[in-house]
Amino acid sequence: MWIPVDELKPGMKVGYPILREDGSILLNQGVALTPGYIKRLRELGFNSIFVEDELFADIKIEEPLRIETKRKAQKVLFETVKKLQRGSKFSYEKVAKVLEEVMEEILNYPGTVFYLVQIRQCSDSIFSHSVSVGVISLLLGHYLSLDMDYLKKLGLGALLHDLGKIRFPPQLLEEREKITEDDKKLISLHPIWSREIIQMQPGYDFLVSLIALQHHERMDGSGYPYGLIGEDIHFLSRICACADVYDALTVDRPYRKRFSYAEALEYLMGNSHSLFDLQVVTTMVRHIAPYPVGEVVKLTSGETAVVIKLNEGLPIRPVVRVIKDEEGNTLSKPRDIDLMKELAISILCSGDETAEDFYPSSDISRFKEMDFID
Ligand SMILES: [Fe+2]
Numbered sequence: 001m002w003i004p005v006d007e008l009k010p011g012m013k014v015g016y017p018i019l020r021e022d023g024s025i026l027l028n029q030g031v032a033l034t035p036g037y038i039k040r041l042r043e044l045g046f047n048s049i050f051v052e053d054e055l056f057a058d059i060k061i062e063e064p065l066r067i068e069t070k071r072k073a074q075k076v077l078f079e080t081v082k083k084l085q086r087g088s089k090f091s092y093e094k095v096a097k098v099l100e101e102v103m104e105e106i107l108n109y110p111g112t113v114f115y116l117v118q119i120r121q122c123s124d125s126i127f128s129h130s131v132s133v134g135v136i137s138l139l140l141g142h143y144l145s146l147d148m149d150y151l152k153k154l155g156l157g158a159l160l161h162d163l164g165k166i167r168f169p170p171q172l173l174e175e176r177e178k179i180t181e182d183d184k185k186l187i188s189l190h191p192i193w194s195r196e197i198i199q200m201q202p203g204y205d206f207l208v209s210l211i212a213l214q215h216h217e218r219m220d221g222s223g224y225p226y227g228l229i230g231e232d233i234h235f236l237s238r239i240c241a242c243a244d245v246y247d248a249l250t251v252d253r254p255y256r257k258r259f260s261y262a263e264a265l266e267y268l269m270g271n272s273h274s275l276f277d278l279q280v281v282t283t284m285v286r287h288i289a290p291y292p293v294g295e296v297v298k299l300t301s302g303e304t305a306v307v308i309k310l311n312e313g314l315p316i317r318p319v320v321r322v323i324k325d326e327e328g329n330t331l332s333k334p335r336d337i338d339l340m341k342e343l344a345i346s347i348l349c350s351g352d353e354t355a356e357d358f359y360p361s362s363d364i365s366r367f368k369e370m371d372f373i374d
Contacts (some may be wrong), residue, residue, distance in 0.1 A: 157211025
């Protein structure tokens with residue numbers, strides 16, 4: 001179950017490995033939290049983590065990518081960036097090799113609806129973000145029936161799309177409340193830098209560098225760096241753009257809280273006739289769970305529940321376990337509801353929105369930095 005770091009108590013057990021930026025494990029699954037660990041998590045900028053709970057001992061997290069592979073990919077990206085920062089070339093083959101492992105798992109994933117567990121530090125942007133964007137792009141490409149050659153290029157482009165950020169001055173990556181106009185000018189150059197860096201590597205592929213160059217372009221011409229319109233943006237770049245936005249919205253930023261997974265999909269859907277490719281967004285809505293397993297949700301009955309199982313055909317109506325009644329009292333005997341069968345009840349809100357101080361979805365100001373998310 002997702003628990004905000006402020007509500008963690010000593011003795012609670014970590015429910016999903018928490019990774020450092022290089023892919024190594026900071027706290028492994030099953031580790032009992034101590035006051036020191038909780039303090040450290042808060043200092044590092046974690047907002048919420050997965051904890052084990054007896055109530056959910058029978059529930060399994062099923063992701064399309066094993067944690068070991070996720071770690072390996074994150075490590076390769078970390079090494080890639082470190083090499084580039086030292087001014088040397090990175091191993092294009094090494095990235096391509098880890099991509100093949102990622103692809104093998106993703107293409108064999110038996111489900112049709114998926115989610116990724118996103119436990120991140122606020123400042124941890126490039127490495128885990130790139131792996132997520134790679135995984136989401138590949139899954140979308142797979143459901144969009146792309147051939148293997150295209151899938152490989154899409155995966156590589158998505159993994160390397162933000163490399164240009166290594167040229168940001170350090171102060172730009174620091175946690176801050178506001179992004180200035182000068183910052184925006186610099187930020188808008190990173191897709192060009194990403195392309196340049198990829199094109200400097202021996203054996204690079206043109207399409208891979210194009211995806212990196214175009215991942216912030218928007219269908220209506222409002223994107224950057226060139227303000228390309230519609231068909232001028234390559235289809236693979238449009239897939240990467242949607243995966244990028246979805247991932248960036250669902251993690252905390254120094255200047256805003258994360259959006260719930262449902263809200264992120266809502267944002268993409270709401271802009272599928274202006275900013276994003278309609279076909280890509282439709283595929284996302286069909287295959288990405290708006291309410292992943294472990295997510296705390298509020299039901300229209302007033303009760304609070306946790307998602308315990310996805311319903312393949314209708315991800316918007318999962319199976320939930322009710323843990324609190326409408327007054328907020330913890331139930332001594334939780335009960336499961338299959339929202340596919342109990343049609344009179346539905347999910348009202350999820351994630352941070354279930355907390356007292358939730359942001360109403362209509363609060364447009366939360367979207368104001370959308371053009372400059374990574
Ligand atoms: Fe970016």
